[in-house]
Amino acid sequence: MNIVRNISLVVLLALSGCAMRSDLETVQRDNEELKTRIFRLEKDLGGVRTETRAGIETTLQDFEKERAGARKGLADLQASMDAMKVDLQVMAGKVDDLSLAAKKPTEEVNLLKEDLERRLSSLEERLGAVQKKVTDMETAQAKPPEPATPEALYQKGLDAYRSGNFAAARESFARFLEQHPKHELAVNAHYWSGEAYYGEKKYEQAILEFQEVIKNFPGKEKVPAAMLKQAGAFNEIGDVKSARYVLRKLIDEHPSTEEARRAKERLKALK
Structure with missing residues (x-):
């Protein structure tokens, strides 16, 4: 009876060992498969990262180009505005010059007229004095x-x-x-x-x-x-x-x- 029990125990242990080995192999296979999947995922993730980085760099480069173009356009616009301001100032100066030139002949004529009137007035006074002297001399003579x-x-x-x-x-x-x-x-x-x-x-x-x-x-x-x-x-x-x-x-x-x-x-x- 003891022999039979021992034999049964041995068989059970053997069967148990076989079962454990089979499970271990299964676990190992699952582990290898899992590693393979993780490797593939990491590889795929690396490709995605590379593509994403390249896309981001390209986008940044395009953005920098657009920003540089915008800056240049803004600089050109500012230069044009500055040039227009200068032109407006020059035109305003010319308008002022023309306005002064238009007034100048009239002012010169008025000044000349005033000067002429002063000269005539002065000459009249001097001539009056001379004529008075002549009149006095003539009066004194026969x-x-x-x-x-x-x-x-x-x-x-x-x-x-x-x-x-x-x-x-x-x-x-x-x-x-x-x-x-x-x-x-x-x-x-x-x-x-x-x-x-x-x-x-x-x-x-x-x-x-x-x-x-x-x-x-x-x-x-x-x-x-x-x-x-x-x-x-x-x-x-x-x-x-x-x-x-x-x-x-x-x-x-x-x-x-x-x-x-x-x-x-x-x-x-x-x-």
Whole structure:
């Protein structure tokens, strides 16, 4: 009985050993298979990582390129805006220059007119003082008998001028104007008095006499001639600006006269 039990125990142990070996082999096979699967997964994962890294690097490179392009576009746009600002500033400067250039002729004319008026005023004061002295001297001297008519007194002055006796001519014209200031020949008397001063090279006095014609006898035929001679007197004393001003005024106000034609020629010569 004991023998049978022992034999049964041995058989059981043998069978148990066989079962354990079979399970162990199964476990080993499963383990190898698991390792193989893990290896494949790691390999696949490595490929995915490589592809992902390459894709990321490519994406980053593309992004960097796009960002560089955007930066360049922004820089070009900024440069264009800066250039436009400079152009606008230049245009604004040119507009200001044009505006100043447009104002300048008017301002120059106004300044020249004011300067001319001051000069004429000063000359009038000086001529008044001179005339007063002459009047006082004439009063102190015995006066010769006067011609019978205003026309005769005027003609006497004109004859003296034509003979070259400018002082006697001025004296006769001065008496004529003193006695007959409203006479129709008064404008001529002033004009020929200016011519007499001009002939004596007393250009400042001549300017004032011609100014009497221009200012007090508008519309008279002697006005253009007086303006032309006045411009010549200004030129003789070196006041070229005033000469130009008077010549331009003559051309503007009396364009169809012979004096205006001569004024244009003189303007060309003064430039």
